[in-house]
Amino acid sequence: xxxxxxxxxxxxxxxxxxxxxxxxxxxxxxxxxxxxxxxxxxxxxxxxxxxxxxxxxxxxxxxxxxxxxxxxxxxxxxxxxxxxxxxxxxxxxxxxxxxxxxxxxxxxxxxxxxxxxxxxxxxxxxxxxxxxxxxxxxxxxxxxxxxxxxxxxxxxxxxxxxxxxxxxxxxxxxxxxxxxxxxxxxxxxxxxxxxxxxxxxxxxxxxxxxxxxxxxxxxxxxxxxxxxxxxxxxxxxxxxxxxxxxxxxxxxxxxxxxxxxxxxxxxxxxxxxxxxxxxxxxxxxxxxxxxxxxxxxxxxxxxxxxxxxxxxxxxxxxxxxxxx
Amino acid sequence: xxxxxxxxxxxxxxxxxxxxxxxxxxxxxxxxxxxxxxxxxxxxxxxxxxxxxxxxxxxxxxxxxxxxxxxxxxxxxxxxxxxxxxxxxxxxxxxxxxxxxxxxxxxxxxxxxxxxxxxxxxxxxxxxxxxxxxxxxxxxxxxxxxxxxxxxxxxxxxxxxxxxxxxxxxxxxxxxxxxxxxxxxxxxxxxxxxxxxxxxxxxxxxxxxxxxxxxxxxxxxxxxxxxxxxxxxxxxxxxxxxxxxxxxxxxxxxxxxxxxxxxxxxxxxxxxxxxxxxxxxxxxxxxxxxxxxxxxxxxxxxxxxxxxxxxxxxxxxxxxxxxx
Amino acid sequence: xxxxxxxxxxxxxxxxxxxxxxxxxxxxxxxxxxxxxxxxxxxxxxxxxxxxxxxxxxxxxxxxxxxxxxxxxxxxxxxxxxxxxxxxxxxxxxxxxxxxxxxxxxxxxxxxxxxxxxxxxxxxxxxxxxxxxxxxxxxxxxxxxxxxxxxxxxxxxxxxxxxxxxxxxxxxxxxxxxxxxxxxxxxxxxxxxxxxxxxxxxxxxxxxxxxxxxxxxxxxxxxxxxxxxxxxxxxxxxxxxxxxxxxxxxxxxxxxxxxxxxxxxxxxxxxxxxxxxxxxxxxxxxxxxxxxxxxx
Numbered sequence: 044x045x046x047x048x049x050x051x052x053x054x055x056x057x058x059x060x061x062x063x064x065x066x067x068x069x070x071x072x073x074x075x076x077x078x079x080x081x082x083x084x085x086x087x088x089x090x091x092x093x094x095x096x097x098x099x100x101x102x103x104x105x106x107x108x109x110x111x112x113x114x115x116x117x118x119x120x121x122x123x124x125x126x127x128x129x130x131x132x133x134x135x136x137x138x139x140x141x142x143x144x145x146x147x148x149x150x151x152x153x154x155x156x157x158x159x160x161x162x163x164x165x166x167x168x169x170x171x172x173x174x175x176x177x178x179x180x181x182x183x184x185x186x187x188x189x190x191x192x193x194x195x196x197x198x199x200x201x202x203x204x205x206x207x208x209x210x211x212x213x214x215x216x217x218x219x220x221x222x223x224x225x226x227x228x229x230x231x232x233x234x235x236x237x238x239x240x241x242x243x244x245x246x247x248x249x250x251x252x253x254x255x256x257x258x259x260x261x262x263x264x265x266x267x268x269x270x271x272x273x274x275x276x277x278x279x280x281x282x283x284x285x286x287x288x289x290x291x292x293x294x295x296x297x298x299x300x301x302x303x304x305x306x307x308x309x310x311x312x313x314x315x316x317x318x319x320x321x322x323x324x325x326x327x328x329x330x331x332x333x334x335x336x337x338x339x340x341x342x343x344x345x346x347x348x349x350x351x352x353x354x355x356x357x358x359x360x361x362x363x364x365x366x367x
Numbered sequence: 368x369x370x371x372x373x374x375x376x377x378x379x380x381x382x383x384x385x386x387x388x389x390x391x392x393x394x395x396x397x398x399x400x401x402x403x404x405x406x407x408x409x410x411x412x413x414x415x416x417x418x419x420x421x422x423x424x425x426x427x428x429x430x431x432x433x434x435x436x437x438x439x440x441x442x443x444x445x446x447x448x449x450x451x452x453x454x455x456x457x458x459x460x461x462x463x464x465x466x467x468x469x470x471x472x473x474x475x476x477x478x479x480x481x482x483x484x485x486x487x488x489x490x491x492x493x494x495x496x497x498x499x500x501x502x503x504x505x506x507x508x509x510x511x512x513x514x515x516x517x518x519x520x521x522x523x524x525x526x527x528x529x530x531x532x533x534x535x536x537x538x539x540x541x542x543x544x545x546x547x548x549x550x551x552x553x554x555x556x557x558x559x560x561x562x563x564x565x566x567x568x569x570x571x572x573x574x575x576x577x578x579x580x581x582x583x584x585x586x587x588x589x590x591x592x593x594x595x596x597x598x599x600x601x602x603x604x605x606x607x608x609x610x611x612x613x614x615x616x617x618x619x620x621x622x623x624x625x626x627x628x629x630x631x632x633x634x635x636x637x638x639x640x641x642x643x644x645x646x647x648x649x650x651x652x653x654x655x656x657x658x659x660x661x662x663x664x665x666x667x668x669x670x671x672x673x674x675x676x677x678x679x680x681x682x683x684x685x686x687x688x689x690x691x
Numbered sequence: 692x693x694x695x696x697x698x699x700x701x702x703x704x705x706x707x708x709x710x711x712x713x714x715x716x717x718x719x720x721x722x723x724x725x726x727x728x729x730x731x732x733x734x735x736x737x738x739x740x741x742x743x744x745x746x747x748x749x750x751x752x753x754x755x756x757x758x759x760x761x762x763x764x765x766x767x768x769x770x771x772x773x774x775x776x777x778x779x780x781x782x783x784x785x786x787x788x789x790x791x792x793x794x795x796x797x798x799x800x801x802x803x804x805x806x807x808x809x810x811x812x813x814x815x816x817x818x819x820x821x822x823x824x825x826x827x828x829x830x831x832x833x834x835x836x837x838x839x840x841x842x843x844x845x846x847x848x849x850x851x852x853x854x855x856x857x858x859x860x861x862x863x864x865x866x867x868x869x870x871x872x873x874x875x876x877x878x879x880x881x882x883x884x885x886x887x888x889x890x891x892x893x894x895x896x897x898x899x900x901x902x903x904x905x906x907x908x909x910x911x912x913x914x915x916x917x918x919x920x921x922x923x924x925x926x927x928x929x930x931x932x933x934x935x936x937x938x939x940x941x942x943x944x945x946x947x948x949x950x951x952x953x954x955x956x957x958x959x960x961x962x963x964x965x966x967x968x969x970x971x972x973x974x975x976x977x978x979x980x981x982x983x984x985x986x987x
Contacts, residue, residue: 087554088525199643229417229581231659234625234639256554259584259627286629300559301629302584310566311588313559317524432871459877472868474887485886486876535876 047118048075049217049250050099055112057094057103064322068094070274071112073348076218079248081241081266083282085258087297089318090271092254096220099252100136101127116218132162135211139223141203145195151179151206152191155213162214178209182239201232208239212249219243222254237263258301262286267354270294273318273329276348280355290357292337293330328360336361371405372543372575373429373462378402378438380424384648396647398424400599401438406543411569411576413590413607415583415622419647421599422579426547429577430464431455442543460490463536467548469528473520479506479531480516486538505534508571509564526557533564537572546578550585562588584626587611592680595619598647598655601674605681615683618656654686662687711966717959725779728772738769740924749942759944761934770926771949777927778956781842781911782904788846789853790900796850797857797896798889802865812858818851824910831919838927841920845910849903853896860892867891902967905960912953928953 057069069091076082086092097103099114101121114121116134121127138144145154155175159165165174172191179187182205195203204224211219221240225233237260243249255261261268261282268285270278270293278291289295299312316333319325325332328341338360346358379402381395399421406412416422427433429440431447439446447458466472473482483502487493493501503513509530520528529549536544549565550558566589568574578590586593587607594604595618603616614620625639642659645651651658657667666686675688724731728738736742744764752759758767800811818826830844864870865888873883912929914920921927923934928949935946 087556201643229644230583230625231417231621232643233627235641237627238639257627258555259629262629263627297556298629300556302558302562302582302588303628303630311559311562313563314556315560317526430871430875432874456877459875462875464872464875466868466872468868472872474869474873474891476890485873485878489877489879489882532872535872539877 049078049080049117050076050252051113051115052095052099053113053115055095055098055114056110057091057098058108058110059094059104060106060108066321067324068107068274068321069098070324072271072276073112074269074276074279076250076252078217078250079244081244081251081253081264083253083255083261083264083266083268084271085255085261085268086271087256087318089273089321091274092256092271093222095271096136096222096252096254099218100134100220101131102136132214133217134220135214135216135218136220136222137204137207137211137224139226141200141207141227142195145203145207145210147195149194150191151193151195151198151210155191155210158210159213174213175209178213179206181212181243182206182209183235184209200228201235204228204236205239208236208243212243216249218250218252220252220254223256224253225260226256233260240264258286258297270297274321274324275329276358277330278355278357278359279348280352284352284355288352288355290351290355290362291330291359292334292361296333328358370408372408372410372442373406373577374439374441375402375404375425375429376439376441378425378428378440379436380421380428380433381436394648397599397650398647399428399435400650402596402599402601404594404601404604406575406577408542409573409575410592411578411590413578413580413586413593414596415580415586415593416596417581417622417644419598419644420596421647422581422596423547425596426464426545426577426579430462430545431458456490460539461542462545463539463541463543464545464547465529465532465536465549468552469523469525469532470520472532473528473535475520478517478519479523482520482531483535483538486535490539501538505538508537508568509534524557525553526560529553529557529561530564533561533568537568537574540572541574543575543577546576546580548580548582549578551580551582558585565589582626583622584628595622598645598650600655600671601682601684602656603681603683603685605678609678609681613678615677615681615688616656616685617660617662617687621659621661654684708966710962714959714962714966717955718963721775721956721959722779724772724775726776728776732769732772734766734769737765738773738926740765740770740926749938751942752944758948759942761942761945762938767931767945767948770931771928771952774926774928774931774949774952775956777838777921777925778908778911780838781845781927782907784842785845785849785907785911786900786903788842789849790896792846793850793853794857794889794893794896796854798861798884798892800854801858801861801892802884802888804862811854815851815854815858818848819855821848823848823852824913827910827914828917828919831914836918836920836922838921838925841911841914844914844919845907849907853900856896856899857892860895861888864888864891898967902960902964905957905964908960909953909957 053073055069055072059066059068072095084092084095094107098109099121109122116130119130121130152175156171159171159174165171175191176187179190184190184202184205190206198206225236228236240251240253241264244251253261253264265282268280268282269276270291272293278285278294285294286298289298296314300314302311314333319329319332326345327343328346331337331341334341340360346360346363348356348358349363350356351362378399380399381397383392384394384396385391386393402425404412414422414425424433428435435448440448442458442462450458480502483505484498487498487501502516506513506515511527511530515527523531546565550561553561562585565576569576580586590607592605593607593610595602595616597618603610603614603619610619611623614623645658653669654667654672657663660667664686672684672686673689674682674684677683677688729735732738747760747764748762750756750760756766756768758771761767796811796815800808827844827848830847831841834840834844870883870887873887911920912927915927915929916933918933921930923930931949932946935949939946
């Protein structure tokens with residue numbers, strides 16, 4: 044029997060009101076994150092992956108509306124404001140551009156002590172400094188004493204992202220949401236940050252929701268992968284299973300068009316067509332317009348998630364009962 | 368033997384660092400520090416490097432958007448660093464470029480047909496009808512129908528906009544196209560479309576490419592030769608297959624193993640690079656990579672390594688391969 | 692097409708907010724009155740200050756003289772109405788001249804940089820170093836009274852703001868990849884400036900200029916009030932207030948009505964400016980839309 048998950052998302056739907064209309068960014072998304080687990084939310088731009096992350100962290104922009112569903116974190120529905128306040132320090136989020144997510148006018152030390160004061164209600168300056176130094180060391184930053192006195196612009200992108208991770212960790216969260224944390228970094232630094240995240244998971248039992256467009260990163264992290272397309276979850280499986288046995292035609296297509304360094308290829312495959320308009324998503328399968336295996340049913344009826352193998356679910360009519 | 372189309376000889380570009388009221392020069396950023404290479408007719412050469420490697424500066428120098436501090440850039444027969452007037456215009460016609468973000472490289476106030484007719488009008492005396500015919504044909508070549516003619520860039524998807532940027536680059540039937548991170552701003556599925564289009568156009572129109580990228584994984588699909596650059600100096604250069612199968616330089620090896628790959632696990636990774644890239648203001652003495660190199664020797668700190676041929680056309684700048 | 696839609700969209704937003712609608716009506720009214728004033732005034736000779744009628748001086752507002760008459764027996768209503776025309780001329784003149792000087796200076800300094808650019812921006816900074824109103828007063832006093840002198844004085848204190856704005860815009864835009872692309876396409880510098888840089892740099896400047904109309908009117912009135920603006924008997928609002936001020940104890944209406952005209956017009960322009968700024972900023976626009984319950 045599995046224990047209760049740390050976070051459970053149920054039928055979450057989120058819309059954005061913009062000048063041109065209502066963007067149905069996330070529709071009926073459901074998934075769990077267990078304690079000490081790493082889950083990768085993978086999708087291209089416009090898939091709704093970041094919106095889900097922001098919703099969990101309670102950081103949705105003003106024009107976003109949660110249309111329905113639940114975000115249950117440790118038995119509280121976070122859509123309820125009061126529950127949100129209680130669990131604020133349990134969930135931390137880091138972003139793609141570390142420089143844009145922190146105030147450039149304060150030193151790393153000031154930013155960290157501010158976060159520690161607000162969330163942990165610790166006010167002893169020495170205790171705060173100790174904690175900050177410990178966190179900076181934990182994320183592998185050299186010379187943490189100096190780091191505390193540095194301003195964000197004095198640090199390189201990779202160091203700054205580490206400092207942001209240290210800040211997030213200082214309040215001892217249960218869940219870390221990392222939204223494209225390495226996209227702005229060079230590959231060598233990217234590898235360092237990903238390794239750090241893995242170590243944090245392994246050593247401290249931190250749950251991580253890693254949001255990325257890069258299936259390669261998701262595969263290397265080795266946790267569970269959730270594939271999103273155009274606002275909907277289309278497939279979910281362990282990383283090994285998903286990479287070796289993709290079921291959804293979108294996942295298959297995506298895997299085929301990823302450039303690889305390790306094997307020989309002459310030509311890349313690609314998925315023809317473009318993503319449907321999110322203001323008016325198709326009533327049937329979202330991938331219908333670009334799918335090479337589509338059948339008549341796909342146009343009209345939206346496939347629901349079905350479990351095909353253990354720990355492998357997919358939303359595709361090819362695998363619905365009666366078809367197989 | 369194919370003739371060299373473009374030869375870059377000992378190119379250097381130093382940016383002065385000014386300080387104080389009177390702009391006294393206090394130092395130089397050595398963005399490009401003695402780079403020599405050539406692009407042969409009909410060849411695709413990839414220039415791979417991380418941020419701060421100087422790869423974009425090299426592109427800007429070749430495109431005459433910046434003036435080199437020293438060195439020569441020879442196109443065909445003549446050094447183009449000092450040309451002007453009719454010769455410059457002729458060079459412009461032969462060498463075109465595609466940049467990373469199509470939404471920044473297309474004027475937001477212009478429609479597609481204006482964007483595409485601009486280079487035609489600058490170089491040829493054509494009637495309106497002839498221009499329209501050419502624009503229609505260009506759209507056809509890059510796989511868009513003529514309904515796109517009157518759209519603004521913001522009405523296009525990323526992939527479509529990048530196609531327009533490519534159409535503009537090939538409008539004048541150039542010999543060489545500089546591709547500066549042509550797919551970095553795009554989603555994977557679209558990236559594959561664009562890479563395939565670029566290979567197709569190369570065959571069809573007899574183009575040569577100089578591709579600048581930080582992403583080693585795409586290099587393999589398109590380029591004949593690859594050059595790895597670090598802090599303004601070339602580390603390794605050779606046929607693309609050789610670089611991928613037998614990377615010699617420690618930096619190339621690290622770069623290759625840092626690229627996330629869908630079939631490998633983080634835990635199985637052998638080399639994760641340490642440290643941060645040093646600043647190009649005061650690049651390390653000796654081999655530029657020695658501060659992060661796992662196999663650094665005392666010699667590496669003192670002397671810049673000599674370029675050594677390890678195989679036909681495969682050159683490495685590393686003391687490990689210099690025959691004593 | 693796009694511009695038209697944007698304009699309609701912005702207008703829509705303005706009309707939906709009562710206060711912005713009022714501002715829009717005021718500004719429209721002001722412009723129309725400014726254009727048609729010579730044909731609307733009941734006593735044209737009084738308005739232009741050509742005739743006076745001393746027997747009828749200081750008569751309070753009545754049906755015959757809506758705003759009463761002044762110390763020389765002239766119809767204040769006529770003078771205020773015609774004053775709108777002068778205010779409009781001053782506003783358009785000042786902003787127009789400031790743009791004509793400011794834009795080329797900003798574009799040239801921003802695009803070419805180097806020695807010329809440095810020189811041009813230093814000159815701009817020199818002007819910016821003076822408080823603009825003080826500079827205008829000094830200039831107007833030096834040039835002497837008169838409508839054209841007033842416009843020139845104000846324009847000279849005004850243009851550096853635009854040249855700085857255009858300079859910053861040009862500087863950003865010249866480094867955009869689309870400008871590099873235009874160079875690579877082989878376009879001449881002139882064409883790059885004219886097709887790519889100026890149109891993109893100008894939009895925020897033109898918006899700013901439209902927003903500055905109210906301030907121009909106010910400053911002109913201020914200058915006339917302290918006696919360095921237009922010459923009497925020109926019915927400029929500031930001058931009218933100043934004339935009325937001398938007999939404020941006897942006849943409050945002489946100063947009050949032109950003062951009210953200034954207040955209403957300038958407030959109208961400023962409110963409209965706020966509305967425009969809000970609707971031009973997409974993030975603010977969104978909140979307004981939501982507040983109004985519009986889903987587009």
